[in-house]
Amino acid sequence: MKLGVFVSDFRSGSDVLDRLTAEKLGIILVGNGVYHATVKEGGKGSPVLDKQAQFFVLTEDLESRGFTAASLDSRVKAVTYSDVVDLIFNDYEKVIWI
Numbered sequence: 001m002k003l004g005v006f007v008s009d010f011r012s013g014s015d016v017l018d019r020l021t022a023e024k025l026g027i028i029l030v031g032n033g034v035y036h037a038t039v040k041e042g043g044k045g046s047p048v049l050d051k052q053a054q055f056f057v058l059t060e061d062l063e064s065r066g067f068t069a070a071s072l073d074s075r076v077k078a079v080t081y082s083d084v085v086d087l088i089f090n091d092y093e094k095v096i097w098i
Contacts, residue, residue: 002026004092007033007048014048016098025053026092028084029076034062037076045073058084 003022008031017027027048029037036046037057049055055076059069062078069078079087088095 002091002093004028004087004095005053006030006095006097007036008097009033010035010039014046017048017051024092025051026087027051027053027055028079028087029055029057030061032065034058034065034067037062037073038067038071049073049075056084056087 001022002024003020004026005017005020006028007017010032034057036048037055039046055073056079057072057076059078059080062069062071072078
């Protein structure tokens with residue numbers, strides 16, 4: 001199964017992500033979830049980014065929190081709303097929100 005997962009929170013969700021399995025997993029960071037792509041605590045990136053997946057961050061949410069694409073972890077690709085729609089319809093069979 002090809003699974004797209006929207007992550008909209010910074011302090012929770014990684015435990016759920018650890019239990020997910022899919023042949024193709026895409027994690028789309030939105031809302032406060034964008035902090036997973038930018039913030040380092042104690043010199044370490046978010047454990048969410050350690051998951052075997054493709055990572056995307058919604059540019060509009062990133063910029064509304066004062067970050068730019070240059071702030072992103074190298075494992076994360078910045079995407080627009082239009083790109084997210086394409087991901088949902090073309091790349092993933094199922095989509096969930098956590």
